[in-house]
Amino acid sequence: GAGVSQSPSNKVTEKGKDVELRCDPISGHTALYWYRQSLGQGLEFLIYFQGNSAPDKSGLPSDRFSAERTGGSVSTLTIQRTQQEDSAVYLCASSRQGASTEAFFGQGTRLTVV
Amino acid sequence: GESVGLHLPTLSVQEGDNSIINCAYSNSASDYFIWYKQESGKGPQFIIDIRSNMDKRQGQRVTVLLNKTVKHLSLQIAATQPGDSAVYFCAEAGGTSYGKLTFGQGTILTVHP
Numbered sequence: 001g002a003g004v005s006q007s008p009s010n011k012v013t014e015k016g017k018d019v020e021l022r023c024d025p026i027s028g029h030t031a032l033y034w035y036r037q038s039l040g041q042g043l044e045f046l047i048y049f050q051g052n053s054a055p056d057k058s059g060l061p062s063d064r065f066s067a068e069r070t071g072g073s074v075s076t077l078t079i080q081r082t083q084q085e086d087s088a089v090y091l092c093a094s095s096r097q098g099a100s101t102e103a104f105f106g107q108g109t110r111l112t113v114v
Numbered sequence: 115g116e117s118v119g120l121h122l123p124t125l126s127v128q129e130g131d132n133s134i135i136n137c138a139y140s141n142s143a144s145d146y147f148i149w150y151k152q153e154s155g156k157g158p159q160f161i162i163d164i165r166s167n168m169d170k171r172q173g174q175r176v177t178v179l180l181n182k183t184v185k186h187l188s189l190q191i192a193a194t195q196p197g198d199s200a201v202y203f204c205a206e207a208g209g210t211s212y213g214k215l216t217f218g219q220g221t222i223l224t225v226h227p
Contacts, residue, residue, distance in 0.1 A: 004157070033215070042203060043158070043217040056214060091157050103215065105157030 002026075004106035006092050012112045013082055021077040021109045025094030032075050033093045033103060034067055043091065049075065082113045126224045133194045135221045137187040137204035145208025147180060148215070149189045152201045161189070166208070191223075199225045 005024040013019050025032050034046040045059035049069045060066070064082075069075040079086055089110050093103040127133050139147070145166050150158035164171045164178045164187075171178050177190040187204050201220045 035215075035217075042219045043205075043215075045214055045216065048214055058214075093157070102160055102163070105159070107155070107157050 004092055004094055004104050006090075006106035006109050008109060009107065010110045010112075012114060015084060015113055016081055018078065018080045019082055019111065021079075021090050021092075021111070023075045023077070023092030023094075023106060025073065025075070025092070026104055027073075029094035029096050029104075030072065031095045031097065031103075032069055033095075034075070034077050035091045035093065037089045037091055037108070039088075046077070046090075079111075082111075084113045087111055087113045123219065124222045124224070126226065127194050129194065129196060129225055129227050131194055133189075133191040133198070133223060133225075135189045135191075135202050135204075135223065137189075137218055139185050139187060139204070139206050139218075141206055141216070142182075142185065143208065144206040146206065147178070147187050148205045148207070149176075149178060149187075150203045150205060150217075151198075152203065152220070154200075158203060161202075194223075194225050196225045196227055199223055 004026055007022045011019055030051045032049045035043040036046055037043050047060055047067045048056040064080045067075060067077045077090060089108040091105055091108045093105040095103040146163055148163040149161040151161050152158045162173045162176050162178050164180050169180050175192045179188045189202060191198055201222050203217050203220045205215045205217045207215045
């Protein structure tokens with residue numbers, strides 16, 4: 001596609017349930033990032049994939065959060081046993097060569113945990 | 115830990131005025147600084163970036179200034195238009211965390227017609 005695509009655009013889940021958020025990066029982009037944005041806040045780094053290198057997971061807030069990237073393309077962010085504080089917009093971005101400049105963001109998945 | 119922050123959370127200007135949005139950073143090892151614009155309900159959109167070996171870079175109606183001495187970054191928007199109304203984030207990357215963008219809190223820019 002022309003841009004970074006995320007699905008679903010909105011997700012409401014019950015506390016304690018698991019959720020999966022999907023990101024389709026721009027074709028040919030080797031780097032993929034996940035960020036979390038709470039209402040009125042900046043973007044909190046979660047995880048970064050670059051090619052076949054081991055991902056930088058330093059931003060994942062707890063072991064309930066995990067992400068994978070299959071075939072160097074699509075990525076899935078999984079949150080297990082969701083909590084209300086997980087409610088936020090989850091943003092995915094991709095870039096061509098791993099440089100953070102010119103990273104293109106998707107429109108995000110708004111997650112609401114009730 | 116390292117952080118990037120903004121001096122002003124909100125900025126209101128009249129259409130046609132020039133806008134200046136400021137940002138302070140603390141990681142002296144950062145190689146890149148980037149400004150993003152985020153409109154309501156959308157993901158951040160890249161505006162302009164600057165490398166640490168530069169002190170000024172110009173784009174279309176935008177200029178980014180970098181003062182490494184005081185670790186300060188600014189975004190100047192010339193002839194601000196209502197369509198410029200958005201949240202503006204500065205971000206830094208590089209050093210030992212190359213690839214990982216660290217974002218500031220953001221500044222809300224409101225342009226009044």
